[in-house]
Amino acid sequence: MIVDLRSCSHPAEVDLCIVGGGAAGIALAREFVGTKINVAMLESGGNDFNAEIQALYDGESIGEPYYQRLDQCRTRRFGGSTNCWGGMCTPMTEIDFRKRAWVPYSGWPITNHDMQTYLKRAHKLCGIGPYAYDEDTWKVLGASAIPFDPDKLWSHFWQINNRHGDRQVRFAAKFRTELEQAKNIGVYLHANVTRLNLNHQGERVESLRIETLEGRTSTIKAKLFVLACGGIENVRLLLVSDQQRTAGIGNDYDAVGRYFNEHLQAPCATVKLNPKNVRFCDYSRLWPLGRSHALPGLTLSPRAQEKHQTLNASLSADPVFHADHAWTVIKNVRHDLAQRKLSVSALKNVIRILRGSRVLVPDVYRRMVHGGRPTGDPTEYTLYARAEQAPNPASRIRLTAEVDRLGMRKLALDWHTTEMDRRAFPVLVDAARTEFERLGLGVVQEHAWVREQAWPNTLAGGPHHMGTTRMSDDPRYGVVDRNAKVHGVQSLYIAGSSVFPTGGHANCTLTLLATTLRLADRLKKELARIVPSRAHVPAVLVPDLLLATQGNAPVRWTPGAGGR
Numbered sequence: 001m002i003v004d005l006r007s008c009s010h011p012a013e014v015d016l017c018i019v020g021g022g023a024a025g026i027a028l029a030r031e032f033v034g035t036k037i038n039v040a041m042l043e044s045g046g047n048d049f050n051a052e053i054q055a056l057y058d059g060e061s062i063g064e065p066y067y068q069r070l071d072q073c074r075t076r077r078f079g080g081s082t083n084c085w086g087g088m089c090t091p092m093t094e095i096d097f098r099k100r101a102w103v104p105y106s107g108w109p110i111t112n113h114d115m116q117t118y119l120k121r122a123h124k125l126c127g128i129g130p131y132a133y134d135e136d137t138w139k140v141l142g143a144s145a146i147p148f149d150p151d152k153l154w155s156h157f158w159q160i161n162n163r164h165g166d167r168q169v170r171f172a173a174k175f176r177t178e179l180e181q182a183k184n185i186g187v188y189l190h191a192n193v194t195r196l197n198l199n200h201q202g203e204r205v206e207s208l209r210i211e212t213l214e215g216r217t218s219t220i221k222a223k224l225f226v227l228a229c230g231g232i233e234n235v236r237l238l239l240v241s242d243q244q245r246t247a248g249i250g251n252d253y254d255a256v257g258r259y260f261n262e263h264l265q266a267p268c269a270t271v272k273l274n275p276k277n278v279r280f281c282d283y284s285r286l287w288p289l290g291r292s293h294a295l296p297g298l299t300l301s302p303r304a305q306e307k308h309q310t311l312n313a314s315l316s317a318d319p320v321f322h323a324d325h326a327w328t329v330i331k332n333v334r335h336d337l338a339q340r341k342l343s344v345s346a347l348k349n350v351i352r353i354l355r356g357s358r359v360l361v362p363d364v365y366r367r368m369v370h371g372g373r374p375t376g377d378p379t380e381y382t383l384y385a386r387a388e389q390a391p392n393p394a395s396r397i398r399l400t401a402e403v404d405r406l407g408m409r410k411l412a413l414d415w416h417t418t419e420m421d422r423r424a425f426p427v428l429v430d431a432a433r434t435e436f437e438r439l440g441l442g443v444v445q446e447h448a449w450v451r452e453q454a455w456p457n458t459l460a461g462g463p464h465h466m467g468t469t470r471m472s473d474d475p476r477y478g479v480v481d482r483n484a485k486v487h488g489v490q491s492l493y494i495a496g497s498s499v500f501p502t503g504g505h506a507n508c509t510l511t512l513l514a515t516t517l518r519l520a521d522r523l524k525k526e527l528a529r530i531v532p533s534r535a536h537v538p539a540v541l542v543p544d545l546l547l548a549t550q551g552n553a554p555v556r557w558t559p560g561a562g563g564r
């Protein structure tokens, strides 16, 4: 069931309480549908975007330039940031989980092998094509990879679910009916969790404080709790819960909020193709694959990373369309028409392009029907790099003295990049340049910033917020253990990319869904042990005294009727 907490209430106690109804929270809740476990999912947002709720995400950015304010890099609404994500998926690879001698604080306590079944399950949640991300995908597409030297560059794919009008999977929309109909799951919207309460001994979370923007406050108890509020907000809840432990929960070693890392993304080079060898065009195509598109990419091979003592990084290729290219002309005309003006030069260009309709028509068809990129006749490409950051304890999130509308202290992000973070870019571009020359594909011209000290103003983050409650078996270097349980607290777990010890180059959501499903399996076992066996599936019921009010008339909420 899905209920609006402004007009209904929640049970006093459940078996499992999930805070946050974004990608991780929804993936976790679904795992318990139809089980004997009573679940409450508390979500701050409602069904639609609301500026007042979004403002609760406000915070400062005081380190390297990031989004000006912290409410600009995530969405506080049922479904979380999947309401605005790009839907690009690719898994991490073996090296990303490994301890790399040259990367301080690297190494996950779990291996790529441990993650495989979960990645495949996570992949199914993203509404994309078959599980195909490595070089063999070229065969599935009926094409072949360019034989780049495997000691330098590896082929891989992203999948982007934007075919057949599907667009990106919005988790709330996709899984709403399933959650609405589940008798043992209660999704409470407009429920802001503002504090975690520990028991007297300070060793287990016993309850949570919930507030609505309308001033209702309540408490919910559970046997187990999971924070799934995203990589920034998970930190805030741990730090503001400082009644018994003054440094906050799980923060005995001052690790909460540290190691914040992003994917560093920027255009880094231009490729001019050899007119006699345009095979590289295939690497910029969005290839139809099942319900999704596959976008080819190149990653720095593990051997090159080790040889150059650098981080994982990848390249994708965007065709460059010059001002006279058909696609650019159409875009400009559309822009002119929206401004109610059409220049003579634009008209001349349209006539010229229409004469060349042999190229234009298939392009328009591809764009409109398949949502793909135009092929046209590009001979020039921008290479777009995505690189991981080395874990850095100085890159961190802290509480500030400022409070939000609910009286909760706000956050400041002090994001740092290091010399090591920079090193991957020249190594990646060098690998591309030498390989393009060797294979006669064309000329790679790096952008000036690649070897300079400053970042380009095109630098962007995912936005992927990783590392702030990282996984480590040693509580001095991490907030959660290998099972995503908060160190030193018996009943508290964390889901999401904040548990990543390192981020690889891969967009984070597929991996965070996989770690969440792994957590779900763990919680099922744990709950089977501590929840008394029940003869029937418990319904999450709104107690009698918790009558919803519409206007002045009390209304009994009916399970299964759904909320607003």
Ligand SMILES: Cc1cc2nc3c(=O)[nH]c(=O)nc-3n(C[C@H](O)[C@H](O)[C@H](O)COP(=O)(O)OP(=O)(O)OC[C@H]3O[C@@H](n4cnc5c(N)ncnc54)[C@H](O)[C@@H]3O)c2cc1C
Residues within 6 Å of the ligand: 019, 020, 021, 022, 023, 024, 025, 042, 043, 044, 045, 073, 074, 075, 076, 077, 078, 079, 080, 081, 082, 084, 085, 086, 087, 088, 089, 191, 192, 193, 194, 228, 229, 230, 231, 233, 237, 462, 463, 464, 495, 496, 497, 507, 508, 509, 510, 512
């Ligand atoms: C513009 C943009 C583009 C992106 N593109 C991609 C992409 O192409 N590929 C990719 O892999 N990733 C992408 N991402 C990242 C992706 O959206 C996130 O990795 C993913 O949504 C994180 O899931 P989550 O459940 O951990 O957090 P979220 O999805 O952020 O969900 C957190 C939920 O918790 C709720 N919440 C927060 N605080 C509280 C509280 N105190 N009480 C109750 N509820 C609370 C929020 O309302 C929200 O619903 C993108 C992100 C953005 C912003």
